[in-house]
Amino acid sequence: MKLNKWIGAAAFAVSCLVAPLSQAADEPLKVGFVYVGPIGDHGWSYEHDQGRIEMEKYFEGKVETTFVENVPEGADAERVITQLAKSGHDLIFTTSFGFMNPTIKVAKRFPKVHFEHATGYKRGKNVSTYVLRTYEGRYVSGVAAGMSTKTNTIGYIASFPIPEVIRDINSVYLGAKSVNPDVKIKIVWVNTWYDPGKEADAANALMDQGVDIILQHTDSPAPLIAAEKRGLMGIGQASDMSHFAPKAHMFSVRDVWAPHYIRTIQEVMDGTWKSEDYWGGFAEDILQIVSVNPALPEDVKTAIAETEAKIKSGEFHPFTGPLKDNQGNLVIPEGKTLDDEELAGVMWYVEGIDATIPK
Known part of the structure; x- marks a missing residue:
């Protein structure tokens, strides 16, 4: 049915x-x-x-x-x-x-x-x-955005102030900062997962404030379409959004759920299913960088591929210390990497983000 x-x-x-x-x-x-x-x-x-x-x-x-x-x-x-x-x-x-x-x-x-x-x-x-592990794709997105911005200002359309979203905003900023020490991030909260009208309005509001690269934690292609209309760029969310805005689209971070659904259902059929917390990302190929715009500069395309490869292999993890929050508190000591339980509880902005998390 x-x-x-x-x-x-x-x-x-x-x-x-x-x-x-x-x-x-x-x-x-x-x-x-x-x-x-x-x-x-x-x-x-x-x-x-x-x-x-x-x-x-x-x-x-x-x-x-x-x-x-x-x-x-x-x-x-x-x-x-x-x-x-x-x-x-x-x-x-x-x-x-x-x-x-x-x-x-x-x-x-x-x-x-x-x-x-x-x-x-x-x-x-x-x-x-x-x-x-959407934060993996967000870090790659931040690297690409930080290298590509001409105004040194990138924008993020955020859905709800929950750990998943806060964690991903941080990861985008950390990626951008790693290649561009002057970069700033502006955030607009829309309090919805899907509302094309609100998403487009948020994108335009950010672009009016000097943002020239749009990222999103919402689900419609409206922000990318808005960027295309204004000759700016953005990154697709969850699925391949390249066909909606072929000039504006830098690449998409695609969620690929079939492997997890197949594995889980097989376990139920076999009687081996057990309660667990499952995290999957680049290494499991259920998070993928897709449809990289061939018009991007070669150094940007190279950085996208190399950053993805380092995260996928385990050589690099975005949340490895030392790392401070934007209040100056040491939240990750030197040499420590946040485990999954700690990642699930991230409710602070990293140092350099000039914003306050909504209540």
Whole structure:
């Protein structure tokens, strides 16, 4: 069953038939996906759905999937997750940070169902988390932006003030600063994951302030399109956005979810699934630099490739000390690299970012 538009939690509940959790051995594994945005956002939700499609092809009829898109973070999410659990799904992927508490709450009521929550930090006996090392792609983005800016001012369109977003802003700035000591970063918070109008307005506001390279933690191509109209440049988010703004597009950092979905579903089928915190990035090829603009200067293209390679091999990690926050506190001592648990709790800006994290 593929629900290709949001029709409201109540309508969804009526449309699904309650089925027992146990299934015959010859029946397909039922897998549900909950998306915060539309599958046509050309970003985060789009790539999760591409992963779902690839996973279905891989298992050739052994898996039956359901997806619900445009699910608000909060009470509606809890209702949708509950209905998926009640309607016989063996495994449910909830794909946004704001689905964390609803996932944990529902999982306690359905202990035989497996749950996987993207980008969160809470686990349970039947709840795992899975996170992309997006900060790796952000560091490469910062290097490219720092080398390419003519105004020494880059801009970041931020969604919500959560660790994932704060961590990535820091990584962009650290990458830019590593190649351009004079670079500054301006940040606009839009408090949404997907709203093309707001995203375009934020991009234009940043460009009005002298920003000439646009980066984003939102999911539509609107910021890139805005940059193209003004003859400036930007970097694509989550999926390959090159076709939306071929001149403005420097490259995209693509999320490739199929390998994780295939691995997880195989573990459920084999009875080897266990609750864990999974992090994947360049090394696992679930984060990829794609469609580098051939018009970029050769030194920029070389820096992109070399920086990606150093991170992928483990030679370099963006969050290795010594590192201070923008209040002058030593947050990472010399020689120390933040582990995954520490990365999941980053709620400070690095030294040099002239901004305050919103409450």
